[in-house]
Amino acid sequence: xxxxxxxxxxxxxxxxxxxxxxxxxxxxxxxxxxxxxxxxxxxxxxxxxxxxxxxxxxxxxxxxxxxxxxxxxxxxxxxxxxxxxxxxxxxxxxxxxxxxxxxxxxxxxxxxxxxxxxxxxxxxxxxxxxxxxxxxxxxxxxxxxxxxxxxxxxxxxxxxxxxxxxxxxxxxxxxxxxxxxxxxxxxxxxxxxxxxxxxxxxxxxxxxxxxxxxxxxxxxxxxxxxxxxxxxxxxxxxxxxxxxxxxxxxxxxxxxxxxxxxxxxxxxxxxxxxxxxxxxxxxxxxxxxxxxxxxxxxxxxxxxxxxxxxxxxxxxxxxxxxxxxxxxxxxxxxxxxxx
Ligand SMILES: Nc1ncnc2c1ncn2[C@@H]1O[C@H](COP(=O)(O)OP(=O)(O)OP(=O)(O)O)[C@@H](O)[C@H]1O
Ligand SMILES: [Mg+2]
Numbered sequence: 052x053x054x055x056x057x058x059x060x061x062x063x064x065x066x067x068x069x070x071x072x073x074x075x076x077x078x079x080x081x082x083x084x085x086x087x088x089x090x091x092x093x094x095x096x097x098x099x100x101x102x103x104x105x106x107x108x109x110x111x112x113x114x115x116x117x118x119x120x121x122x123x124x125x126x127x128x129x130x131x132x133x134x135x136x137x138x139x140x141x142x143x144x145x146x147x148x149x150x151x152x153x154x155x156x157x158x159x160x161x162x163x164x165x166x167x168x169x170x171x172x173x174x175x176x177x178x179x180x181x182x183x184x185x186x187x188x189x190x191x192x193x194x195x196x197x198x199x200x201x202x203x204x205x206x207x208x209x210x211x212x213x214x215x216x217x218x219x220x221x222x223x224x225x226x227x228x229x230x231x232x233x234x235x236x237x238x239x240x241x242x243x244x245x246x247x248x249x250x251x252x253x254x255x256x257x258x259x260x261x262x263x264x265x266x267x268x269x270x271x272x273x274x275x276x277x278x279x280x281x282x283x284x285x286x287x288x289x290x291x292x293x294x295x296x297x298x299x300x301x302x303x304x305x306x307x308x309x310x311x312x313x314x315x316x317x318x319x320x321x322x323x324x325x326x327x328x329x330x331x332x333x334x335x336x337x338x339x340x341x342x343x344x345x346x347x348x349x350x351x352x353x354x355x356x357x358x359x360x361x362x363x364x365x366x367x368x369x370x371x372x373x374x375x376x377x378x379x380x381x382x383x384x385x386x387x388x389x390x
Pocket of ligand 1: 077095096097115116117118119120121122123124282348
């Protein structure tokens with residue numbers, strides 16, 4: 052298990068979100084005969100002992116290859132999934148097992164923006180009504196007050212003129228406009244935290260930059276904190292203050308943007324950064340992308356989970372799990388060879 056020194060923060064902290072040794076194991080579905088014969092239950096270890104904090108007003112990025120556990124962490128923080136183990140604090144309140152009315156009230160304070168705005172909208176409801184929907188659930192006010200609050204938010208996200216777009220349906224808007232509407236819907240309850248799961252990945256290349264700019268502006272205007280999930284380190288560079296790199300359900304490195312990009316210490320982070328396209332053809336790659344596929348999360352490799360793919364592996368790596376330790380101020384890495 053990767054132990055993070057971040058798990059030893061004081062109980063009262065400046066963090067909006069504080070996650071300690073978080074685990075989510077999904078039991079593997081089996082047929083009844085297989086279940087009878089099996090001596091043990093197999094689990095997909097989607098998240099396997101992750102600790103981090105997100106300060107008020109900060110953008111923490113989570114990056115890693117497909118299947119590394121990014122979305123599962125996002126859903127755990129939002130309390131859309133029940134953790135297997137670990138603790139989640141939100142504004143110093145333990146929300147790990149929150150249920151019922153307290154959980155409903157918490158939902159106002161944390162919102163989510165998914166990759167595909169079309170899939171997260173109701174095709175038969177007007178844009179304005181969809182944005183107003185969380186408002187209706189969480190805040191009791193008159194229809195006129197609600198419409199005016201929604202139009203104001205729509206103007207903020209660039210859905211103008213708001214009084215005309217209010218009555219349009221999702222298919223009548225472009226992909227970029229739809230994602231703006233999803234952002235407006237997230238903002239309408241005035242949340243503190245937004246979990247953005249690959250929010251621009253499906254948008255047309257031409258509108259990605261403006262969506263990111265919008266997210267930065269909204270963060271400042273609405274005093275937001277983001278958990279920004281991405282597999283694209285070029286995007287993360289634009290918006291994140293700190294970045295955590297995930298590999299097979301564990302954090303292998305976390306630190307300030309300048310540290311992770313300027314001084315990556317984990318061979319996996321180095322390989323991911325090397326894979327980011329550079330506009331200058333004269334710049335040659337020095338480190339190859341990690342060989343092979345991500346191993347099976349049901350039966351992860353012993354020791355460091357990255358060792359079968361690591362270009363600098365030593366014997367110790369297959370035997371002992373490297374702890375996530377602070378190598379430079381605020382820069383933590385889980386690698387036996389990191390100096
Ligand atoms: N409900 C579920 N039941 C079983 N396994 C799951 C479930 N949700 C996720 N997993 C598994 O957990 C692991 C992590 O999945 P997750 O979706 O969190 O990865 P991700 O980093 O978001 O990947 P991507 O970049 O493809 O979105 C994967 O092996 C996935 O198959
Ligand atoms: Mg995902």
